[in-house]
Amino acid sequence: MHIKTAPGIAFGALSLGWLLFAQIQNQPDDGQWVMPAKNFASTRFSTLTQINTSNVKDLKLAWTFSTGLTRGHESAPLIVNDTMYIVTPWPNLLYALDLKQPGGTLKWTYSPSPSASSQGVACCDVVNRGGAYYKGRIYYNTLDMHTVAVDANTGKEVWKATLGDINRGETLTMAPLIVKGKVLVGNSGGEMGVRGWLAGLDAENGKLLWRAYATGPDKDVLIGPNFKPFYKQDQGSELGTKTWQGDQWKTGGGTGWSWISYDPELDLIYYGTANPGPWNPDQRPGDNKWTSTLFARRPDTGEAIWAYQTNPHDVHDYDDVNENILLDLTINGRLRKVLAHPDRNARMYIMDRATGELISAEPFAFENTTESVDLKTGELKLNPSKITGSKTVRDICPAAPGGKDWQPSAFSPKTGWIYLPHNNLCMEFQGTQANYIAGTPYLGAKVRMYPGPGGHRGEFSAWDPVKAKTVWSVKEMFPAWSGTVVTAGDVVFYGTMEGWFKALDARTGTLLWQFKTGSGIISQPVTYKGPDGKQYVAVLSGVGGWAGATVAGGLNAKKDGTAALGFGNAMADLPDHTTKGGMLYVFALP
Amino acid sequence: MYLRCLRNLHSYRLLSAGLCLLAFSACQREKRELRPSPTRLVVFSDAARQSDIQPGGRQSQPVVANPSHGSAYEISEGARLYDWYNCSGCHAGGGGGMGPPLIKTDWIYGGEPANIFDTIVKGRPNGMPAWGNRIPEYQVWQLVSYVRSLNNLEPTSATPARTDTIQQDTAGLRPRPTGVASSGVTK
Numbered sequence: 197m198h199i200k201t202a203p204g205i206a207f208g209a210l211s212l213g214w215l216l217f218a219q220i221q222n223q224p225d226d227g228q229w230v231m232p233a234k235n236f237a238s239t240r241f242s243t244l245t246q247i248n249t250s251n252v253k254d255l256k257l258a259w260t261f262s263t264g265l266t267r268g269h270e271s272a273p274l275i276v277n278d279t280m281y282i283v284t285p286w287p288n289l290l291y292a293l294d295l296k297q298p299g300g301t302l303k304w305t306y307s308p309s310p311s312a313s314s315q316g317v318a319c320c321d322v323v324n325r326g327g328a329y330y331k332g333r334i335y336y337n338t339l340d341m342h343t344v345a346v347d348a349n350t351g352k353e354v355w356k357a358t359l360g361d362i363n364r365g366e367t368l369t370m371a372p373l374i375v376k377g378k379v380l381v382g383n384s385g386g387e388m389g390v391r392g393w394l395a396g397l398d399a400e401n402g403k404l405l406w407r408a409y410a411t412g413p414d415k416d417v418l419i420g421p422n423f424k425p426f427y428k429q430d431q432g433s434e435l436g437t438k439t440w441q442g443d444q445w446k447t448g449g450g451t452g453w454s455w456i457s458y459d460p461e462l463d464l465i466y467y468g469t470a471n472p473g474p475w476n477p478d479q480r481p482g483d484n485k486w487t488s489t490l491f492a493r494r495p496d497t498g499e500a501i502w503a504y505q506t507n508p509h510d511v512h513d514y515d516d517v518n519e520n521i522l523l524d525l526t527i528n529g530r531l532r533k534v535l536a537h538p539d540r541n542a543r544m545y546i547m548d549r550a551t552g553e554l555i556s557a558e559p560f561a562f563e564n565t566t567e568s569v570d571l572k573t574g575e576l577k578l579n580p581s582k583i584t585g586s587k588t589v590r591d592i593c594p595a596a597p598g599g600k601d602w603q604p605s606a607f608s609p610k611t612g613w614i615y616l617p618h619n620n621l622c623m624e625f626q627g628t629q630a631n632y633i634a635g636t637p638y639l640g641a642k643v644r645m646y647p648g649p650g651g652h653r654g655e656f657s658a659w660d661p662v663k664a665k666t667v668w669s670v671k672e673m674f675p676a677w678s679g680t681v682v683t684a685g686d687v688v689f690y691g692t693m694e695g696w697f698k699a700l701d702a703r704t705g706t707l708l709w710q711f712k713t714g715s716g717i718i719s720q721p722v723t724y725k726g727p728d729g730k731q732y733v734a735v736l737s738g739v740g741g742w743a744g745a746t747v748a749g750g751l752n753a754k755k756d757g758t759a760a761l762g763f764g765n766a767m768a769d770l771p772d773h774t775t776k777g778g779m780l781y782v783f784a785l786p
Numbered sequence: 787m788y789l790r791c792l793r794n795l796h797s798y799r800l801l802s803a804g805l806c807l808l809a810f811s812a813c814q815r816e817k818r819e820l821r822p823s824p825t826r827l828v829v830f831s832d833a834a835r836q837s838d839i840q841p842g843g844r845q846s847q848p849v850v851a852n853p854s855h856g857s858a859y860e861i862s863e864g865a866r867l868y869d870w871y872n873c874s875g876c877h878a879g880g881g882g883g884m885g886p887p888l889i890k891t892d893w894i895y896g897g898e899p900a901n902i903f904d905t906i907v908k909g910r911p912n913g914m915p916a917w918g919n920r921i922p923e924y925q926v927w928q929l930v931s932y933v934r935s936l937n938n939l940e941p942t943s944a945t946p947a948r949t950d951t952i953q954q955d956t957a958g959l960r961p962r963p964t965g966v967a968s969s970g971v972t973k
Contacts, residue, residue, distance in 0.1 A: 316884060316913015635915060637875020745883065752887035759881025
């Protein structure tokens with residue numbers, strides 16, 4: 197992966213005039229897939245056009261590969277130098293498949309042997325969101341708090357770094373991003389009273405270069421003189437301790453378990469921190485900074501440049517970890533470098549990514565928890581009747597997994613739209629007293645979720661980030677819990693939790709093709725050019741994750757709706773529709 | 787007291803397991819007035835067996851008397867402790883989550899009182915914490931009884947009607963059986 201900052205050429209013809217494709221141009225599409233989000237801008241857009249709206253109906257299964265595992269498969273296959281790499285859920289195997297051989301022959305398997313006990317502290321199934329390729333190595337995380345670097349040719353371990361301790365309830369599930377020789381990794385465990393962080397490791401040897409905590413003193417959060425948040429409520433010193441009572445920030449959450457983007461021109465990385473702990477907000481008065489916050493940092497040092505707390509004193513488990521797609525858009529006649537962030541609170545935040553100024557923040561899914569976002573002051577106004585605490589509150593929409601959870605969206609510069617797999621869930625929330633015991637859940641809430649208005653639990657929609665509104669939307673019976681990929685052939689792919697892998701027309705949302713895989717799909721589809729010059733589409737099937745725990749974990753949600761932190765109630769019937777089992781499916785035109 | 791019991795238990799190796807455990811549970815009752823000790827060294831021998839195969843032919847499984855069995859008070863204490871020790875965080879109200887469901891017919895590690903006692907004290911390899919140093923023994927038995935009561939393995943006379951934590955009939959909140967089929971485009 198050699199990402200150059202020199203301007204590219206590829207896109208002029210495809211542009212609509214009002215878009216600038218700096219990030220995409222910087223990474224001319226060579227048919228490979230070297231990081232889960234495809235590129236630093238996290239667009240999940242492929243320039244390949246062989247498969248397009250007119251021929252996708254003929255797409256056929258080319259080959260399959262069984263991972264031999266039955267928990268939730270969330271990762272994106274990587275394709276580098278005619279080899280496909282697959283990272284599995286725990287025990288976090290890395291498979292290398294030779295694409296030059298018919299049917300993708302297994303080259304080698306690397307096994308990091310993570311602790312079996314780590315499975316018990318993983319909040320929402322033992323998933324892994326994938327690896328990343330950088331200079332001849334595959335980098336990824338193991339559930340039991342290790343980051344590994346593996347030689348991409350031989351499968352030999354180059355280094356293995358220990359980043360934390362499962363005895364504190366910490367795990368690693370996210371896909372690292374490698375920027376300028378730094379492997380960026382964030383922890384999971386927001387449901388276990390973990391203190392969240394994002395770390396930068398030396399890609400060469402795994403040495404810890406910096407660690408930016410989400411809570412605590414400025415020196416731990418890596419806030420210094422260059423920290424310039426746009427809005428007043430995020431300005432000031434030591435907010436990571438002052439917005440908490442006593443030592444609560446030490447068990448306050450704000451983990452970094454999801455996506456990171458990078459803008460090489462501004463030299464800033466973007467990511468969001470997760471929910472504060474415990475869930476019961478009455479036990480942690482204050483704004484609880486810097487949980488549920490968007491951060492811009494320097495990749496070399498971790499130094500914070502700006503921050504915006506999207507959900508101050510979160511009362512609904514609205515993590516802020518969802519992806520940030522970096523786009524250059526002309527809005528109100530002005531070319532803006534923006535980030536697009538579909539938040540758990542069901543609003544699509546469009547922000548100036550240089551400064552952290554809000555441009556728009558409109559709902560993309562049904563919600564009743566917030567009233568408005570003041571673009572001048574950055575203030576989020578909550579609906580007072582939906583504020584939780586040590587009491588019972590009903591009909592909260594969206595539910596804890598949000599209008600959208602981790603399932604990453606995609607952006608097509610051809611249509612100018614963001615493709616959003618998302619949820620339609622509501623919940624009732626009863627606050628209880630949480631008791632902190634390190635390594636066990638720190639929740640203080642009994643939750644039950646159920647389908648939102650209309651009775652469907654998921655949606656797949658196209659969003660116009662300039663007009664800040666939905667263009668089209670397709671309903672799904674279950675939450676649309678898979679990622680998505682959109683191509684220059686104007687086809688957008690995603691999977692459903694029943695197991696359908698679908699291709700829609702990116703312009704109209706019309707279903708053009710579908711294939712029923714063996715298990716529900718909650719992973720990230722990719723597309724690539726094979727050694728034979730043909731375009732392929734690959735996706736892992738294998739239900740699980742938080743949404744699929746009723747199947748992957750064999751839960752008994754029919755008898756107890758609070759199973760899986762309340763998601764069980766909404767997914768009690770998933771076992772009637774799909775069974776578990778991890779399998780890779782690769783498709784091509786005949 | 788408890789340790790002395792165990793020492794006895796070891797020195798009279800020839801005693802049947804049943805007798806040992808009688809002595810052991812008698813000690814347990816005495817102990818209740820004393821400061822509770824951690825549960826570290828309990829030896830159940832064959833009573834916490836996890837295999838249905840016994841070389842040479844099936845033997846009947848020795849029974850360990852659960853001192854909390856059938857006591858409404860102990861079971862309600864178990865319910866309280868189930869939340870206090872965050873069992874509920876991992877197992878929910880028995881439906882499961884990070885840990886497997888505890889309302890079940892197919893136990894991974896056995897559903898006899900001695901098995902569940904072992905599970906709690908020693909932990910289990912795929913992520914069940916080992917609570918031996920943390921939970922006093924009499925509380926472990928209370929938890930055992932509560933977990934068994936979720937499966938109607940305690941006398942109904944001692945088992946409280948399950949409290950619905952959110953006081954609402956949530957059956958209506960379940961997805962309808964047919965759900966909503968994936969459907970066409972809406973604009």
